[in-house]
Amino acid sequence: MNKILYGGDYNPEQWPPETWREDMRLLGMAGIDILTINVFSWAALQPSENEYNFSVLDAIIETISAAGMKICLATGTATHPAWMARKYPEVLRVNSDGSKRKFGGRQNSCPNSPRYRSYSALLARKLAERYGKLDNLIAWHISNEYSGYCYCETCEKAFRTWLMRKYQTIEALNEAWNTHFWGHTYYDWDDIVIPGHLSEEWGGNRSTCQIQSIDFRRFNSDSLLDCYLAEAKVLKELTPHIPVTTNMMGTFWDLDYQKWGKKLDFISWDNYPSPGTPYTRIAMNHALMRGCGDGKPFFLMEQTPSVTNWQPYNSLKRPGVMRLWSYQALAHGSDTVMFFQMRRSRGCCEKFHGAVIDHYGNENTRVFRETAALGAELKKLGDSFSGSRLESPAAVLFDWDNWWASSLSAGPTVNMNYPEEVFRFYDALARHNISVDVIGIDTPLDTYKILCAPILYMIKPGFADKLKAFVERGGIVVTTYFSGMANEHDAVTLEGYPGELRSLCGLWVEETDALPTDQLNRLVCSTGLLADSPLAGTWKTDLLCDIIHTEGAQTIAHYGDDFYAGTPALCRNHYGKGQVWYFGSRPEMPFLDRFIAVICGECGIEPVFPPQHGIEATRRIKGEKEYIFVLNHDKTETTVVIPFDCRDLLTDKQFAPGDCCSLPVTGVLILEKG
Numbered sequence: 119m120n121k122i123l124y125g126g127d128y129n130p131e132q133w134p135p136e137t138w139r140e141d142m143r144l145l146g147m148a149g150i151d152i153l154t155i156n157v158f159s160w161a162a163l164q165p166s167e168n169e170y171n172f173s174v175l176d177a178i179i180e181t182i183s184a185a186g187m188k189i190c191l192a193t194g195t196a197t198h199p200a201w202m203a204r205k206y207p208e209v210l211r212v213n214s215d216g217s218k219r220k221f222g223g224r225q226n227s228c229p230n231s232p233r234y235r236s237y238s239a240l241l242a243r244k245l246a247e248r249y250g251k252l253d254n255l256i257a258w259h260i261s262n263e264y265s266g267y268c269y270c271e272t273c274e275k276a277f278r279t280w281l282m283r284k285y286q287t288i289e290a291l292n293e294a295w296n297t298h299f300w301g302h303t304y305y306d307w308d309d310i311v312i313p314g315h316l317s318e319e320w321g322g323n324r325s326t327c328q329i330q331s332i333d334f335r336r337f338n339s340d341s342l343l344d345c346y347l348a349e350a351k352v353l354k355e356l357t358p359h360i361p362v363t364t365n366m367m368g369t370f371w372d373l374d375y376q377k378w379g380k381k382l383d384f385i386s387w388d389n390y391p392s393p394g395t396p397y398t399r400i401a402m403n404h405a406l407m408r409g410c411g412d413g414k415p416f417f418l419m420e421q422t423p424s425v426t427n428w429q430p431y432n433s434l435k436r437p438g439v440m441r442l443w444s445y446q447a448l449a450h451g452s453d454t455v456m457f458f459q460m461r462r463s464r465g466c467c468e469k470f471h472g473a474v475i476d477h478y479g480n481e482n483t484r485v486f487r488e489t490a491a492l493g494a495e496l497k498k499l500g501d502s503f504s505g506s507r508l509e510s511p512a513a514v515l516f517d518w519d520n521w522w523a524s525s526l527s528a529g530p531t532v533n534m535n536y537p538e539e540v541f542r543f544y545d546a547l548a549r550h551n552i553s554v555d556v557i558g559i560d561t562p563l564d565t566y567k568i569l570c571a572p573i574l575y576m577i578k579p580g581f582a583d584k585l586k587a588f589v590e591r592g593g594i595v596v597t598t599y600f601s602g603m604a605n606e607h608d609a610v611t612l613e614g615y616p617g618e619l620r621s622l623c624g625l626w627v628e629e630t631d632a633l634p635t636d637q638l639n640r641l642v643c644s645t646g647l648l649a650d651s652p653l654a655g656t657w658k659t660d661l662l663c664d665i666i667h668t669e670g671a672q673t674i675a676h677y678g679d680d681f682y683a684g685t686p687a688l689c690r691n692h693y694g695k696g697q698v699w700y701f702g703s704r705p706e707m708p709f710l711d712r713f714i715a716v717i718c719g720e721c722g723i724e725p726v727f728p729p730q731h732g733i734e735a736t737r738r739i740k741g742e743k744e745y746i747f748v749l750n751h752d753k754t755e756t757t758v759v760i761p762f763d764c765r766d767l768l769t770d771k772q773f774a775p776g777d778c779c780s781l782p783v784t785g786v787l788i789l790e791k792g
């Protein structure tokens with residue numbers, strides 16, 4: 119691409135053709151050059167079982183192409199047509215309580231329904247045959263935000279087949295699932311049901327057989343991925359030159375996006391932070407999504423230009439915030455800025471969702487002006503940094519199995535929030551302007567100096583050895599309480615916690631105390647090794663307290679309170695050329711901030727730009743060129759000191775080391791080094 123693509127979802131089926139022409143005028147004015155179309159058009163394209171009608175889509179494509187825009191063509195399969203639900207009710211999902219769903223909503227198709235799969239693949243085929251040769255077609259967008267579960271009989275049968283493939287014999291499944299517990303022994307595959315609310319689960323993610331619930335989530339993610347693959351296969355066969363994607367959603371519970379990412383030609387994702395979300399939390403989602411695609415540039419497929427409609431309070435994005443968050447996406451590796459959506463609907467649930475073109479429908483709105491201003495800037499930036507990647511010395515680990523397993527666990531605490539636990543480490547690193555990747559357990563570790571892997575509850579085959587090899591070579595691993603507890607079948611270690619990590623961490627955890635909300639312990643770092651370091655002092659700690667016996671590790675801090683006062687709370691183990699840090703409890707953020715600064719300093723990790731409150735910095739690297747993005751997320755104007763020779767791509771201003779630059783609220787610099 120010769121520039122950052124700028125555009126987003128466009129649903130002109132809701133409007134008469136005169137409106138499309140006006141849309142093209144307005145979108146052209148705003149610098150829009152890519153439209154995602156056909157996202158919800160199955161009903162229009164296949165009005166009955168044996169009838170296909172592409173006339174409206176033909177006309178839409180003609181209009182868009184005549185306006186010189188590129189097309190991201192959706193297959194439209196996120197909502198099956200009403201006739202299909204009436205004629206073949208098996209395409210409808212069943213809820214966890216066993217109730218059969220009716221037509222309505224979206225993502226309401228049973229993922230294992232052969233009829234849904236074959237009809238969606240057939241629609242993809244027809245689209246590829248008809249539009250595959252368009253020279254402005256740049257990507258396929260399958261379905262839309264895959265999500266949800268189905269508890270129907272077809273899915274139940276498919277779950278059994280999935281389990282048979284995995285465990286081979288019912289005895290192996292009984293063993294892996296520990297089914298002697300509560301007399302759950304299965305005699306036959308047909309005894310096994312989906313662990314919904316009629317079976318093992320109740321409330322939000324509580325389960326009496328967690329491995330069954332984990333396996334169901336793995337299966338469900340695979341089932342939806344199979345729907346994606348059924349369509350992708352057809353598209354790849356007919357249009358091998360057009361890349362295929364679907365839009366993902368960051369830390370989204372239902373789907374193991376790291377597994378999905380391997381099957382997508384490129385990652386695309388939808389960024390809808392709630393008001394007040396810390397900028398580093400948005401950044402973590404970008405990094406997670408980038409990591410699902412091996413670090414390659416991704417598409418920011420959707421964001422709202424102004425408001426959403428589905429949050430409790432749909433605050434406006436303040437002036438400048440849409441621009442700031444757009445650059446943040448670029449700063450983290452996106453090669454597009456795209457919105458949902460181009461024109462506001464008149465009816466139904468998204469009528470109050472923000473759009474580039476408002477109900478009032480002209481260019482005289484704040485949102486339109488901001489969109490157009492950004493469009494002009496993106497034109498000026500050309501392809502300067504597009505296609506480039508980030509290079510990070512630090513990584514945090516995110517693993518869906520660990521999310522599912524630690525959240526479904528009954529005990530030790532209901533306050534376990536895996537993404538937030540990972541975020542604490544991401545946050546501390548990112549606020550130091552250290553480039554951080556968010557990686558899965560399959561990602562090679564060679565390029566990293568430090569890996570933060572909190573709540574490594576479930577240790578999957580080979581992962582402990584991989585960590586050991588990383589640390590032996592000199593890597594630093596930071597891990598926490600509730601790690602090394604179970605294998606991939608959620609069977610708890612009998613080797614003493616943290617199980618397979620015990621020798622690596624150089625300690626044994628005998629018991630774990632859970633602290634109710636607001637109850638604290640203290641992390642005391644006033645003696646010994648840390649006496650003179652910035653970590654010295656007494657710090658608040660909460661959530662869990664492991665009672666630790668060191669087995670080679672050094673005690674860096676001990677507990678201040680309770681019957682385990684004076685016992686190790688934070689330990690460091692030298693292992694090979696590297697070291698492992700083990701937090702037995704969750705320290706307050708000021709401690710973690712300092713801790714990150716100390717260990718990054720020790721292993722020579724440099725920030726990409728001097729850290730400063732509210733100022734985010736990242737670096738994209740393209741050949742010899744380095745682009746440093748500096749973003750002001752703070753509530754006030756501030757001044758940054760530029761540490762290197764560079765030119766700001768947005769203003770063409772040159773800077774030399776030591777130059778001061780004032781950054782307004784939501785201000786952005788894109789500094790080309792050299």
Ligand code: GLA
Nearest residue numbers: 262263388390420426458471
């Ligand atoms: C999602 C969907 C869009 C739209 C937006 C609204 O991201 O993909 O179709 O519903 O949410 O925020």
Ligand code: ZN
Nearest residue numbers: 228268270273
């Ligand atoms: Zn189903």
